[in-house]
Amino acid sequence: MTWIKPSFLWMMYRYGWGAKAGQETVLAVEISRDGSEWALRHACLSSYVRGAHADRVTWQRQLKRAPARVQWDPERDLHLQPLPYRSLQLGLSGEAARRYADEWTVSIRDVTTLARKIHTLVSGGDLDSAARLLPPVRPYPLGDELLAHLRG
Template sequence: MAMQEPRHQIRALHTESTVTVYQAYAPHLGLPAARDGRFPTAWKRDRMTWIKPSFLWMMYRCGWGAKEGQETVLAVEITREGFEWALGRSCLSHYERGLHPDQAAWKRALKAAPARVQWDPERDLRLRPLPYRSLQLGLSGGAARRYADEWTVAITDVTPLAHEVHALVRRDELDAAVRLLPEERPYPAGDELLSHLRAPVAC
């Protein structure tokens, strides 16, 4: 089944107006954010921040909430309008022959873009790489500030969920673990949003 997945596709928990992305922080940032439903003033709005629509990729990145500085896992519900604003103005974080005219053009685009995209291997329940890719969306400057102060609708601490799923995986109760995962479906992003982010098919 995995091989039938498109190589580059956004899969996310989403509604008609919002999309959920994941981040992990130290408790001094993550707990106030979840409590108040907004990022605290200590959250640095002038730094690049990476958001991930894939729960399992977030688990891979933060080690199920066990890595130092990533002990609090947040589900951040943001507006689809903001998410698509960033996608439409993003640039791939690496040069792709055939997608960009040349490396100089890619570097200029990257420098000017308020957002950047990486397509990293999606993960299974044991955090092993799958043959298709998961979106990572980096926000900088004005995009990061909009994310924190305009696009965010709700913030939920999902650390207990991360620990519960991890415990089931360790006990090899994979069917039970799957039932707890967020329902991530293909996000309805048309070619106008993704054509500049997909590597050529030949690659």
């Protein structure tokens, strides 16, 4: 399973600002809009949610067949503490992982230096400067029908 984590700060939380063993390089991967929408259309929630699924058995069947899965994790602040709202994480396997690697990837940039610079500023208490360096976060406009089956 390959996970796409659109939130820079959630990635920094997960990878410890690129300082965790085996995770010292931070890459920003840009994928096509068509690819992300295909993955969302074919995704299943990664955990059972009463009311979102007919029943647990139906959800398990859907999850097993789905080439993509979605989980909603707490967004993070500059101190990597949880915020009161969630960010989407998109897991890809099978056909979706192949398409991601072969068709959807538009660019890959090494942002390790940026991550370390922001971390240094945060550690030094200069949150304003750190915030100015964060990659821009923009709402991803989607029709409600694309996410309706992924709300928990």
